[in-house]
Amino acid sequence: MSVNSLDAMSEQYYDVLKEIGNIGAGNAMTALSQMLNCKVDMKVPQVKLLEFKDVATLMGGEEQILVGVFLGVEGDITGSMMFLIELEAAKHLIGKLMGMEIQPGELGEMETSAMKEVSNIITGAYLNSLSTLTNMMIYPSVPFLAVDMAAAILSVPAIQFGMVGDKILLIQSQFSDDIDIDGFFVLMPDLESYDKILKSLGIVS
């Protein structure tokens, strides 16, 4: 079997992705909590298969300003992944990490670099879970960061998913320390990597 459309994806595969999402996001939050040296409460992550038009709504509207971190995935599977978070929430996290208040407006060089570090840890923990579950080697590339309108940033994963359908698969992870924060993970394996993931999980032989 090959996966040509996410809609046609088996229930079983969807469940597996959900599980990977749960564990991955859970690990990511643990890593975040360690880094910030504080308790981070986390809700059970939600795996969502959404129409393009509903994705931006989930993130506060098309023009909501988000920080998007994009990184390539290499190793036994190839593709890319993204971590998205609202700009204000990102500033809160960076502020905590740097032990200072972040000024309003755009992110400076230091803040951008700190945000990349936060993302590295979060996405690294996520990919680590995927790697453990599938027993595959999975390495992240260096992260790239963009601060822009939600829809514009989302066009990147949407285009990737657009090649196989009209929906996007994402994992919403809500957590809170002093404020509530919504983080979103999007894993975008290349087409041939879907099969590899399925095989490694024993769903197809």
Place this chain on the structure above:
Amino acid sequence: MAEVIKVGMADLKTCKSPDSITTLGLGSCVGVAIVDKVNRIGGLAHVMLPDSTVMKENTNIAKFADTGVVELVKQMEKLGAVRNRMVAKIAGGAQMFSFDSKSSLMRVGERNAEACREVLKKLGIPILAEDCGENYGRTVVFYPETGVYEIRTVGKGTKTI
């Protein structure tokens, strides 16, 4: 009262002056705006991928430059627009994450814009102006009444073409 018609991602709509038509937060996608200069019938397509023929999954014709722009023109003609009076403006096609990559996924903005130019050329519709490329998102509003295409960005100001 003039309405503002909203076009979603991988979607297309038509409108009649004095209504205007918008799509929010174009990233690597391209917003193709077309108007019949005489009767002021306009349309906007939010194109996501360049070529439907290389895709297995191509049921949503609005998603692709080749099929989407053709369909938009067809729908405008149904409303009474005439092909040889049509002119176009295009915006978007950014590379949201600015790094050097030969990966086709990363260059998709550029390829989208190129595919839109090609299909408009094939249809014989001239492009009057464009604002494509760079690395930032664009919200666009098209006014068939004046033919003005307004482009808003985060931190890069607003302009009209």
